[in-house]
Amino acid sequence: MCGIVGYVGGRQAAPILLDGLKRLEYRGYDSAGIAIHNCRHTNLIKAEGKIKVLEEKLGGAYPEGCAGIGHTRWATHGRPSDVNAHPHTDCTGDFMVVHNGIIENYQELKEWLQSKGHVFKSETDTEVIPHMIEHFYDGDLLEALKKTISRLEGSFALGVISRREPGTIAAARKSSPLIAGLGEGENFIASDIPAILQHTRKVYILEDGEMVKITKDSVEVYDFLGTPVAKSVFEVKWDAVAAERGGYPHFMLKEIHEQPRAFKDTMAGRIFPEKGEIRLDDVHLGKDYLQNLKKIFIVACGTAYHAGMVGKYIIEKLTRIPVEVDIASEFRYRNPMIDKDMLVIIISQSGETADTLAALRESRKQGARVLAVTNVVGSSVSREADDIIYTWAGPEIAVASTKAYSTQLIALDMIALYIARILGTMPDEDAKDIIAAMKKLPDQAKTLLESEDRLKAIGQKISGHQDVFYIGRGLDYPLSLEGALKLKEISYIHAEAYAAGELKHGTLALIEEGVPVIAPVTQEHLFEKTLSNIKEVKAREGYVIAIANDGNEEIKKSVDDVIYIPKTHPILSPVLTVIPMQLLAYYAAVARGCDVDKPRNLAKSVTVE
Ligand code: M6R
Numbered sequence: 308m309c310g311i312v313g314y315v316g317g318r319q320a321a322p323i324l325l326d327g328l329k330r331l332e333y334r335g336y337d338s339a340g341i342a343i344h345n346c347r348h349t350n351l352i353k354a355e356g357k358i359k360v361l362e363e364k365l366g367g368a369y370p371e372g373c374a375g376i377g378h379t380r381w382a383t384h385g386r387p388s389d390v391n392a393h394p395h396t397d398c399t400g401d402f403m404v405v406h407n408g409i410i411e412n413y414q415e416l417k418e419w420l421q422s423k424g425h426v427f428k429s430e431t432d433t434e435v436i437p438h439m440i441e442h443f444y445d446g447d448l449l450e451a452l453k454k455t456i457s458r459l460e461g462s463f464a465l466g467v468i469s470r471r472e473p474g475t476i477a478a479a480r481k482s483s484p485l486i487a488g489l490g491e492g493e494n495f496i497a498s499d500i501p502a503i504l505q506h507t508r509k510v511y512i513l514e515d516g517e518m519v520k521i522t523k524d525s526v527e528v529y530d531f532l533g534t535p536v537a538k539s540v541f542e543v544k545w546d547a548v549a550a551e552r553g554g555y556p557h558f559m560l561k562e563i564h565e566q567p568r569a570f571k572d573t574m575a576g577r578i579f580p581e582k583g584e585i586r587l588d589d590v591h592l593g594k595d596y597l598q599n600l601k602k603i604f605i606v607a608c609g610t611a612y613h614a615g616m617v618g619k620y621i622i623e624k625l626t627r628i629p630v631e632v633d634i635a636s637e638f639r640y641r642n643p644m645i646d647k648d649m650l651v652i653i654i655s656q657s658g659e660t661a662d663t664l665a666a667l668r669e670s671r672k673q674g675a676r677v678l679a680v681t682n683v684v685g686s687s688v689s690r691e692a693d694d695i696i697y698t699w700a701g702p703e704i705a706v707a708s709t710k711a712y713s714t715q716l717i718a719l720d721m722i723a724l725y726i727a728r729i730l731g732t733m734p735d736e737d738a739k740d741i742i743a744a745m746k747k748l749p750d751q752a753k754t755l756l757e758s759e760d761r762l763k764a765i766g767q768k769i770s771g772h773q774d775v776f777y778i779g780r781g782l783d784y785p786l787s788l789e790g791a792l793k794l795k796e797i798s799y800i801h802a803e804a805y806a807a808g809e810l811k812h813g814t815l816a817l818i819e820e821g822v823p824v825i826a827p828v829t830q831e832h833l834f835e836k837t838l839s840n841i842k843e844v845k846a847r848e849g850y851v852i853a854i855a856n857d858g859n860e861e862i863k864k865s866v867d868d869v870i871y872i873p874k875t876h877p878i879l880s881p882v883l884t885v886i887p888m889q890l891l892a893y894y895a896a897v898a899r900g901c902d903v904d905k906p907r908n909l910a911k912s913v914t915v916e
Contacts, residue, residue, distance in 0.1 A: 308338065309378060309379055309380050309381050309393070309406075309407040309498070310328060310331030310334060310336065310378065310379040310497075310498050310499060311376070311377070311378055311405050311406075311407055311408075311464060311466050311485070311496065311497060311498040311502075311503065312324050312327035312328055312331070312376070312377045312495070312496070312497045312498075312502040312503065313375065313376040313377070313405075313466045313468070313476045313478065313495060313496035313497070313521075314327075314373075314374065314375055314376075314488060314493065314494075314495055314496065315373065315374040315474055315475070315476055315493065315494055315495075315521055315522055315523050316373060316374075316490050316492055316493020316523045317373060317493060317523060318373065318493065319342050319369060319372070319373065320344075320372050320373055320374055320375035321341060321343050321365075321369035321370055321371075321372070321375065322369060322374050323506070324341045324343075324376070325341065325358060325361070325362065325369075325377065325493075326505070326825060327377065327438060327502035327503060327698040328341075328358055328359065328377050328378070328379050328502070329358055330501045330502050330504070330505075330547075330551075331379055331498070331501060331502050332357075332379070333451060333497055333551055333704065334379075334381075334499075334701075334702050334704070335381060335702030335704070336379035336380055336381050336489070336702075336719065337355065337381060337382050337387035337684070337685060337724065337750050338353065338354060338356065338379070338380045338382075338387050338388065338389070338391065338392035338577075339354060339356075339357070339358050339360075339361045339377070339378065339379045339380065339392060340352060340353030340354065340361065340377065340378055340380075340392045340393050340394055340405075340566070341353075341361070341370075341375055341376070341377040341378075341394070342375055342376055342377075342394040342403035342468060343369075343370040343371070343372040343374070343375035344372045344373075344374040344375060344468055344470060344473050344474070345370075345371050345373070345473075346473060348470060349372075349400070349403060349468070349470050350370035351394060351400075351403065351846055352364055352365060352370070352371055352893035353389050353390075353392035353393070353394070353395065354389055354392065355387050355388050355392060356387075356391050358379070359712045361699065370624065372474060373474070373523075374468060374473060374475075374476065375376070375468065376394055376403060376405045376466045376467075376468050376496075378393035378394060378405035378406075379404070380392050380393055380406050381684075381701065381702055382411070382684035383409055383432070383572075383684060383699055383730040384413070384430060384432040384433075385429060385430030385431045385684075386430070386684060386685050387684065387685045387905075388776075390428055390429050390430075391429045391430055391431050393405045393406060393431075393433060394435050395428075395429060395431065395434045395436070395437050395820070396437050397425070397438045397440065397441035397601065398424075398425055398426055398438065399436040399441060401441065401444075401469055401470050401471055402437040402440045402441055402467060402468075402469045402471075403437065403445070403449065403467065403468050403469070404433065404436045404437045404440070404465060404466070404467050405465070405466045406433040406436060406463055406464070406465050406466075406674065406906045407462045407463065407464040407484075407485075407498050408462035408481075408482065408483040408572070409432060409458055409462055409466060409572050409575045409576065409690055409699060410432040410433065410435060410436070410459060410461045410463065411460040411461035411462070411575045411576035412458075412459070412460040412461070412576070413432035413433075413435045413461075413576075415457075417434075417435050417522060417742065420435060420439065420442065423442065425438040425441075425442075431486070432461075436455060436459070436463075436465065436467075437467075437753075438838065439454075439455040439458065439798070440452060440455050440467060440469075441762075442519075442535045443455055444469075444471070447479045448467065448469050448471070448520075449476055449477045449518065449520045449529070449533075450533075452465070452467055452477045452479055452518060452528050453518065453529075453531065453532075453533055454803060454809045456479050456481070456518070456531060459481075460572065460576075460853040461481075461482075461575050461576065462476070462482035462483045462568070462572060462575065463479065463481050463482070463483055464479075464480050464481075464483035464484060464485035464498050464748060464801050465478055465479045465485075466478045466496050470809045474522055474523065475520060475521070475675070476496055476520070476521045477518065477519070477520050478496045478513075478518065478519050478520075478521070479517070479518040479519075479531070480513040480514070480515060480516075480517055480518075481515050482515055482517065482568065482571065483498070483568075484498055484499065485497075485498055485513045485519075486498075486499075486500065486503075486510045486511060486512050487511040487512060487513065487519045487521060487760035488503040488506065488507045488509070488510050489507055489509040489511065489526055489540065490506055490507045490509075491521055492524065492525065493506070493523055494521040494522070494523060494525075494526050495507065495521075496519065498554075499550075499553070500543055500545070500550045501547060501550040501551050502546075503758060504543065504547055504550050505547075508542055508543040508544075509540050509541075509543075510540070510541050510543060510544060511526065511528060511538040511540065511541065512541050513528065516527070516530055516531050517530060517531075518530070518531065523697070525608055527661075529708065530612070531638045531844065545635045554574075554843070555740065556897075557705065557893075557897075557903045557904050558704040558705040559705035559707055559709060559713045559797070559889075559893055559903050559904055560893060560903075561737045561864035562703055562704070562705055562709045562710045562757060563709050563710070563756070563886065563889050563890060563893065564703070564877050565700075565701065565710050566709070566710050566713055566714075566752050566756075566886065567749040567750070567752040567756070568698040568701075568749070569698075569701060569710040569713070569714050570713070570714065570717060570748045570749040570752060570882070571749040572699035572700070572701075572863065573698050573699050573700065573714040573718065574717060574721075574745060574746070574748075575699070575716045576588075577721060578721065578742050578745055578746065579742065580742040580743040580745075581744055582739075583668050583728070583735050583736075583738035583739035583740075583742055584728065584738075584742075585698055585721050585724045585725040585728060585742070587694075587721060587722075587725055589694060589696065589697075590620060590678060590695070590696060590722075591693075591694060591727065591730070592650070592676075592678075592694065592725075592726065594729050594730070594731075596676070597726055597729055597730055598730065599648050599650045599874045600628055600648060600649065600650055601629075601649055602628070602629050602630070602631060602648075602650075603622060603629070603630045603631070603649065603650045603651075603652060604629055604630075604631050604632075604633060604638070604645065604649060604650070604651045604652065604670070604675075604898040605618050605619060605630060605631070605632045605633070605644070605651075605652045605654065606632075606633045606634075606635050606638045606651060606652070606653055606654075606663065606666040606667075606670070607634075607635060607653065607654035607655060608634060608635050608636065608655075608660050608662055608663055608913070609708070609792065610656075610708040610711070610712045610789060610792060610793075611619075611654040611655055611656060611660075611663070611708075611711075611712070611715060611786045612632070612634055612635075612654070612679075613712070613775060613785055613786075613789040613792065614654055614680075614712055614715035614716055614719060614789075615632045615652070615719075616632050616652050616784075616788065617716055617719065617782055617785045617786060617881050618630070618632070618652070618654075618716075618719035618722070618723070619631075619632045619785075620781065620782050620785070620878075621719060621720060621723045621782075621878050622719070622723045622726070622852060624723075625723040625724065625726070625727040625732065625733055625878075626723060626726045626727045626730060626732050627732055628726070633666070634662075635660070635662035635663040635665070635666040636662040637660060638666045638669070639665045639669050643669075643670075643673075645669075645670055645673040645674070645675045646673065646674055646675065647674040647675065647676070648674045649676075650668075650675065650676050650677075650678060651667070651670035651675045651676070651677045651678070651686055652677075652679075652680065652722065653666065653667045653670075653677055653678070653679045653680070653682045653683045653692060654679075654681075654715055654717075654719075655679070655680075655681050655686075655688050656681065656682045656683070656698075656700075656703060656708055656711035656715070657681075657682070657686060657806050657911070657912040658679070658681035658682070658683040658686020658687055658688035659683075659686055659687055659688070659912050659914055659916055660727050660912065660913050660914070661913065661914050662913075663688065664687050664688060664691070667679070667688060667691055667692065668691065671691070673692075675692070676693045676694070677691070677692045677693050678692060678694040678695070678696070678722070679691075679692035679694070679695050679696070680691065680695075680715055680718045680719070680722075681695065681697060681698070682697065682698045682699075682700050682703065682711050682714070684697060695723065696718045696721065698711060698715055698718050699714070700714040702714075703911075704904070704911075705889045705902065705903070705904045706796070706797075706905060706906055706909050706910070706911050707793060707796055707797050707889075707892075707903070707906065709793075709885075709889050711883055712776045712789060712885060713882050713886070716885075717745070717748070717882060720741070720745065720878065720879060720882075721788035722744065723878075724738060724741060726801070740876060740881070741878065743839040744875050744876035744879055745876075745879060747873075747875065748875065748879065748882055748883065749862055750881075751872075751873035751875060751883055752883060754873055755872055755883055755886050755887065756886065758870070758871075758887075759890060760885055761855065761870070762890040762891055762894060763890070763894045765868055765870070765891060765894075766890065766891045766892070766893065766894025766895040766897075766898065767895070767898045768823075769794075769800070769823045769852075769891065769893060769895050770798065770800070770894070770895040770896075770898035772800060772821075772822070772823055773800065773801060774800070774801045774802070774803075774817065774822060774823075775791070775794055775800055775801070775802045775803075775822075775823045775824075776791075776802070776803055776804070776810075776814065776817070776818070776822065776824045776825070776849075777790045777802065777803070777804035777805070777806065777808055777824070777825045777826075777827075777843075778804070778805050778806070778807040778810055778824060778825075778826050778837070778844075779793045779804070779806070779826065779827045779828075779837065780806065780807045780808065780830060780833040780836055780837050780840075781830040781832075781833045782807075782829070782877070782878065782881050783807075783827040783828065783829055783830055783831055783833075783837070783880075783881075783884070784804070784806045784878065785881075786827060786881045786884055786885060786888070787804035787805070787827060788804040789885060789888065790801055790802075790804065790825060790827075790885070790888035790892070791804040791892075793888060793889055793892035794888075794891070794892040794895060794896075796906050796909060797892055797893065797896040797901055797903050797906050798892060798895045798896035798899050798901055799899070799901065799906075799907070800895060800899075807826070807836070807837045807840040807841075807905065808836065808840065810840055810843065810844070811840070811843060814842075815843060815847065818844050818847040818849045819847060819848065819849070820847075820848040820849075821848065821849070821850050822850065823849070823850050823851075823852065824841075824850065824851050824852070825851075825852045825854070825888070825891070826840075826841050826848045826851055826852070826853045826854070827853070827854040827855075827884050827888075828853055828854065828855050828856075828859070828862060828870065828878070829843075829854065829856055829880040829881075829884055830877055831856070831878075834859075838861075838862070838865060841853070841865055841866060842865060845865060845866070850867050850869050851865070851868075852866065852867065852868045852869075852870065852891075853865075853866040853869045853870070854869075854870045854887055854888070855869055855870075855871055855872070855885050856871070856872060856874045856880070857871045857872065857873055857874050858874065872884055872886075872887065885916065
């Protein structure tokens with residue numbers, strides 16, 4: 308996600324902030340900015356593009372001042388631009404704010420502030436914060452921040468400076484990382500340790516619900532009610548490279564662990580369980596258009612294509628509109644029969660995959676409307692589509708896609724529900740049940756990640772094999788395709804996925820003693836059928852690892868290992884089931900000594916045919 312760094316002390320702030328931001332560059336960003344205080348005024352400099360562009364704008368002269376905040380932005384609300392870059396200010400220019408996260412109720416807050424005469428400059432959700440601080444400020448910056456955050460819904464790590472209180476930074480954290488760095492006659496805030504590691508190894512790791520006020524000589528931590536909190540100092544032992552990965556040995560593992568946060572962000576401000584409602588700000592599919600829709604195509608590559616296959620099952624089930632899923636490199640050359648009464652859903656994490664982009668252009672040329680699901684604001688796909696849903700997974704650095712895939716599934720769930728609600732193809736109560744179950748996914752994912760040690764042991768067991776098979780029925784089938792892709796791309800073990808009912812039509816010939824077969828059985832209405840297929844494998848002495856819903860005791864009798872996942876609504880289970888699959892692949896690859904984050908022959912973004 309975005310990066311934050313803040314400094315107060317005896318040195319010039321600008322070079323410290325710019326250096327700190329550069330150390331966060333590996334995370335990806337689209338614009339950057341700094342605000343520097345000196346005794347008389349605040350300098351605010353922002354630029355779209357790399358930090359280099361920001362430095363060019365400074366023209367070699369750093370603004371003077373010993374306090375400031377800086378930010379690298381990864382756009383969510385509002386395209387990358389100078390104006391949308393952080394820090395953001397209020398009407399007077401007295402308050403400067405940097406923010407990571409998403410403010411879910413910003414629309415409502417913006418209308419309230421506008422009714423009081425506040426004027427907004429950017430398209431961001433963040434800008435409501437400096438205006439609220441201006442509104443609440445009564446001589447105490449931390450107090451104004453406290454009042455502001457009590458009205459914010461969503462996630463945030465915030466840093467604020469004000470020329471009314473020079474030499475102070477106020478900061479707060481809810482569901483987005485933030486630390487305070489402790490120096491000698493100087494102190495820091497940062498979203499990530501690498502930003503300040505060259506200055507101090509002593510930090511306070513702020514917890515959700517904590518605020519901090521820093522000056523050059525003091526660091527005071529409070530809860531959101533203003534009660535002081537005693538913190539213990541965390542001594543950072545990592546080197547700079549380990550610090551970039553947040554202490555994880557690989558980006559892939561870090562990104563697997565970021566999924567609870569990514570789920571929450573992707574659903575933020577979009578799902579409303581009480582009303583059974585889905586709101587998608589950048590999607591404008593009217594009832595008339597949807598009623599005349601003859602077909603939906605979903606087009607993508609690789610992991611995104613696998614997400615699309617799950618999407619087909621869910622969209623058809625909830626909306627009763629036929630869905631065809633295509634691999635982008637095939638779609639673009641097969642002269643697909645598309646017209647204006649068809650919707651094409653394009654899925655692409657990067658938004659730059661050459662084949663996917665060509666499929667988008669071909670669809671539009673033939674008159675279809677295009678809805679894009681992408682993780683990158685301002686990407687080619689996002690610019691050229693008619694409607695967009697961003698997966699707010701944050702930058703994905705490992706080549707193997709993990710959090711992008713699971714958030715694509717959530718986006719597809721939301722599309723299916725959105726269409727079904729407009730067309731009235733599902734009862735209110737069913738929609739409410741599914742949306743309530745969606746709300747629980749982040750916590751359930753967290754629980755699942757706690758069973759990592761077991762998955763490590765099973766991953767190590769399969770690491771010595773040449774071939775691994777995945778079988779599943781219903782939604783467990785497209786999910787199996789993704790599980791197999793994950794294993795082969797990072798561990799180089801040959802892995803194949805089959806619809807469980809297909810096994811006996813050929814592939815069963817390959818099953819012999821000890822061959823691992825991974826069998827998700829999360830779709831209860833299909834359980835008995837898949838169980839029969841598992842028994843066919845067991846009869847040939849295959850080694851079966853099932854992934855089952857919590858409480859399914861019966862499966863234990865027929866398999867060698869069971870991984871349990873928290874129970875959710877059946878259409879949502881792929882979002883959780885993929886997590887153990889990702890971890891199995893990860894630990895198998897680590898056991899084989901593979902370069903997990905940069906697998907051989909692969910690139911993160913495939914911009915050639
Ligand atoms: O950026 P995209 O989602 O368009 O990328 C599509 C595929 O190249 C990508 O999903 C690829 O399959 C990943 N390496 C899978 O982990």
